Structures are given as structure tokens and as C-alpha cells.
Amino acid sequence: MSRVNLQSLAKELGLSVATVSKALKDSYEISIETKGRVLALARQLNYTPNPYASSLRRKRSNTIAVVVPEVADSFFSQAIRGIEEVAQSKGYHVLIYLTYESSDKERKILEDCQNGRVDGVLLSVSSQTDSHTHIEHLMDYNIPVVLFDRVLEKAHTSKITTDDYDSAYRATAHLAECNCQQLAYLSISDQLEMNNHRIHGFRQALADRHFSPEACRVIHCTNDTATAHTIIQQLLASPNRPDGIVASVEKLAPPVYAICHALHINIPAQLKLVCFSNTSYAPVLQPALTTVTQPATEMGKAAATILFKTLKNSGGVVKPEQVVLPSALQVRASTSGMAT
Amino acid sequence: MSRVNLQSLAKELGLSVATVSKALKDSYEISIETKGRVLALARQLNYTPNPYASSLRRKRSNTIAVVVPEVADSFFSQAIRGIEEVAQSKGYHVLIYLTYESSDKERKILEDCQNGRVDGVLLSVSSQTDSHTHIEHLMDYNIPVVLFDRVLEKAHTSKITTDDYDSAYRATAHLAECNCQQLAYLSISDQLEMNNHRIHGFRQALADRHFSPEACRVIHCTNDTATAHTIIQQLLASPNRPDGIVASVEKLAPPVYAICHALHINIPAQLKLVCFSNTSYAPVLQPALTTVTQPATEMGKAAATILFKTLKNSGGVVKPEQVVLPSALQVRASTSGMAT
DNA sequence: GTGAAAGCGCTAACAC
């Protein structure tokens, strides 16, 4: 089917392209009657404007990019859902890019966002990313970037995070209150600032309770599942294994369960576990998993909302906003009872 | 920063816009030396072409749309990952749209794809969708649509599915071999063809084994979590509750576990459960969940690959392809032992 | 109220 455009509509109606364009935009300049005719034909021929012609002319794409490390994990899936929802409601389109935890890919993707493809970017940095120059570069081109969850403090832009320090503190304090003596924090990257805040919260909670440094281990698991498994296995098979674990990301919980099962370590009697996780399986695991649950969909919505607000005002000065949403410590059976 | 375009490059180099354009495309017409100068300046000024100007001219956007009902669930997340990966490798961009199971939204989204925004569409239909006119309409505009997982048989286009009938048959046969007597299939929509194939597989497996119709119930849970929970609860609390369940989608497993736990029904001793699911928590549940696992990432890759192949040949006639990938029945503890 | 015309940044046909 040949595509219908303004010109074909105009010809059919005996009007000029300009008039048809204005009529479709419901401009005050055009008579009611003409608007009616135009709209009727447009509908009949199923006219939709060519978005790229419009973008080219208006220098506005009505699309945003969402750049995230992965999508397999519940957190990012839920965040994307939140983003898509507000984008759809505002008539924006959402391009999705995965960095697969590579800062190189991340840089290239942002570079490709600089020339009109998108009006703005929502970014959660890769675990390798340690510089914010690529972000600043993009913003030099007047493309706002809003960071969420995995942010870079130094980047001069809006950021949506959760209370990483506080929630880690609370999770750790909870373990201490359950009488755990030997705590371990399972980390997945020593690069991510978000992770470092959680580590600080972990350490401070224990320092406030006069734990010795040896009782506050931070174990660097890698991002690779198999390696992480090995490292956790070593930890749990060792003579001085911890009796309380704070796992920093969702994917670390399954290996802990599996290994405890294999080694006949009873959760929660011998080991209490709390995990930063958004999985819907938490209540159904045996024992049910105590989680720090991030408001993932809300974060996505907040990030998108701030980005759209920025775009709306982007004539004026854009004041970076910083939003910190609270995570919820959901206590379940994996931390129940007192450690002995 | 003012954006650099072909014109500014050309002026700076004392060349014409056309020459610069060709040089950047590494055209054979341009001298090595000129190419060198152009490339050097382009790199120095960090030039990237305006994609929409190019799209408008070439009538090709190098972007595709992925339209799916949801993204919270592991299947679609993994599928999207597969799609994104091949798109990235081919230099394509991926727009994502969620229908939230509304065929109305789905129709509107496809309508918006008709005017150049995308070169092709990957679609998994909503559970409400019972007509394929919106798909045909889009294809009338020469935008290929490839369906995956939730397909519409009648749509005259390429489809990627899994062996829904076979895998449901195998899952059900497995329950029968474990000596289950009273089987139930938990369904989530009576609209989806995929689901109906699974139901047929379920029924046929039992018919082949001479089960009475009363021993082969199909329970229509709704898509709403709370309602589904109630329905499953009624089923499991009833005097003639089943001793074997085939759950047709991932999200039905958690309520079954939760309800069995609450009602003190032992899995697998009193109830065996197999679920179509891609969750990574399956091995870690207690008991570990027997699953029919779809090759989700592979399906995404296959769908994208076929779409790109179609786009490449789209001068010629596009012969619809039908790919059926095998799901894996992964037997775990939730179906172990013999029912009594 | 309507229309003519310029131009967004690029590509491609064609001239030189």
C-alpha cells in the first residue's frame, strides 16, 4: 500500500500542505469546517505522520533511550516497566540498549545518542564504568541524562537511587539483632558506588555494635555466576564460615540456598540470609527469603518523570534533582529465630 | 555544543557535502587522501550522522519495534535480551512497547509503526487479541511482522514458537508415569492459541492413557494474581483435589507453593507439580520445581534473525517461515516419587 | 483562513 502523506491528503482535498498540517494539529488558524474535512479524510485513509520528517524539522524526536546493563534480572525488568508506562502516557517512544556490563559498549551507545535520535537518556551504569565523561559529553549536546540505581555521584545530573547505605545498615542491624556473630557481605563489583554505599552501611552497622573487623567480612564475588558459586562455596565450607550473610544482589541468593542445601547448613538456624532482591519467589523459598526490596517500578517512573520534566523546561536552566526512594526490609523466615 | 553536521564538516574541509558524505561511507569514488582528511576531522569533531535525516531520505530507519504484553516475567525478559543482542550486532535499534495484555493498545501501537518509524516488528500478542487484522494492515504497508511465542496461526507471516503441544504432552505423560490419577491444567487465558495447544497436549496425553474426562480438568485462572490465587486455593482445598498439576505459565507456580504450604499439602507426595517456567529459582525451591523451560533467549534471537533476513530480501517475495524450537522438560523434585 | 516557500540533514542521480 502506498503511504499516505500530507501531500496526498492535500491534493485529495484541494488544500495546501500547510493547511492540512495545521488542521491536523488543531490550529486556531483553521476553520472548523476545514478541520472536519481534513480529519475525516485522514482517518479514512488511515494517515499517520512520518515521525522522522517531523523530528528532523522540529529537532525533537519524542523518544528516549534506556541504557541498562542487563534485563534478565527482576530489578531492571520492573524499572523498564515503570519507564515504559510513563513514556507511553506522555506519547514518548522508548529505545532500549543493553551494555552487558561493558563500559565500552556503554560509551558507544551514548555517543550514538548525541545526534537527534533521542531527546534524553535514562542510564544505569555498567559495573565497569568508572568515569562520567561520556555522560558529560552527551549533556554538552543538550541531551539530558538521568541516572537511576547505579549512578555516578560526580556526574552533574539528576539521579534516582534508593537508600543504599540505610537499607544495608538496617539489614545488617537486623542480623546483629538476631544474634549473628560472624557476618559476611557478598559483593559483586568493587566499582559500583551503589555497592560501596551498601558496604559502608554494612560496616557501620557492625562498627556501631563493636564487632571486630574480622567479623565483618566483605567477599568480592565476581559477576560471573560460576565463579561466584565457587567463591560462596569456599566461604561456606570454611571452618570459620559466617552465621549471617548480606547478599548485595538478587542473583547471589540462589547459589547460597543451593550450597547450604548441599552442605547441610540450615537456614536460618546456622546461617541467616538477607538479600537485596525484587524476586517474587522470596516468600515461596524455603525458608522464605528476607529481602531488601527496592521500589523498582517506582524508580523507573520517577526517573522517566524527571527526564520528561527536564525536557519540558529544557529552554530554561536544568537543575539536577536527586531523589532517594526507600527500600523495604521484608523480614521472612531466612532470618528468623536467634543465632546460637 | 552546536551539533556538527555534514555541512559544517564540508565547509571546514573546503569540500562539498556530497563528497564528505561519500567519504564517510567509504565510497570507491573518493580518493584515499580525501577520505583520510574527512575521517580525521569527523573523528576530531566527534561527528555522528543525524539518523532521522538519513532515515527520511533512505526510507529505512534501522530500527525495529518489539511489542510484548509484559516484561516482568522471565520469559519476555530473556527473549528481549536475545533480540537486543542480535539487533545490536546488526546495527539496529530496538523500540520497546508493552501492551499490558490489551489488544486495544496493541492495535494502536502497531498502527503507529506504519509510517516509517520502524522497518519491522516483533510481536507476541496480548491475551485479549483474537484477530490478526492489525497485523495484516501493517504488512500491507510493507512492514514485516514476525510473531513469537504468542502467535496467531492465521496470520500470514513468520512465526517462532516452541513445541507447545508436545511439551505439554510430555509434561503430562510424566505426571501420569508418576502415577498421578487426578490431573489439573492451570490455564491463564482461553484466548491464546499457544495455551490451547498446551491444553490439547495435556488432554491427549491423558486420553492416550485412558483417563476419564473428570480426571483431566482444565482450570481457567485469570490473569489477575489475586483472583488466580483464590481459584487455586479453592481447587486445592476441595475434597477431590488433583494429585498432579500442569501450570501453564510461570506466575502460577508461586501461589501453588504458597497454598500447599498453608494447607499442609506435601509436594510431591500428595501433589506433583510441573510448570512452564524460565525462572532461575526452579532448582532452589523446596521441593525443586519441575519445569518446561522454553529457550527464551534463543527464540528472541531466532525471531530477530528472521526479521532481519526478511528486511534484507524485502525487494523479493517474503516467504513466511515457521520455526518451532523444543522446550526442555527438566524433571526435579516436585514430581519425584510415585503418587499413591 | 489559507497558501507559498524555505529548510531540517542527509542521500543519490547526474553532471563535470
Next chain:
DNA sequence: GTGTTAGCGCTTTCAC
């Protein structure tokens, strides 16, 4: 090898 030109489909200013 390089340049000129037309035009993709739309928006917008300005004239009538």
C-alpha cells in the same frame, strides 16, 4: 574524484 541539485515529509514564517 568532486560538485550540483533535487527531494525525503514535515513545520513554520510570512504573505495574502
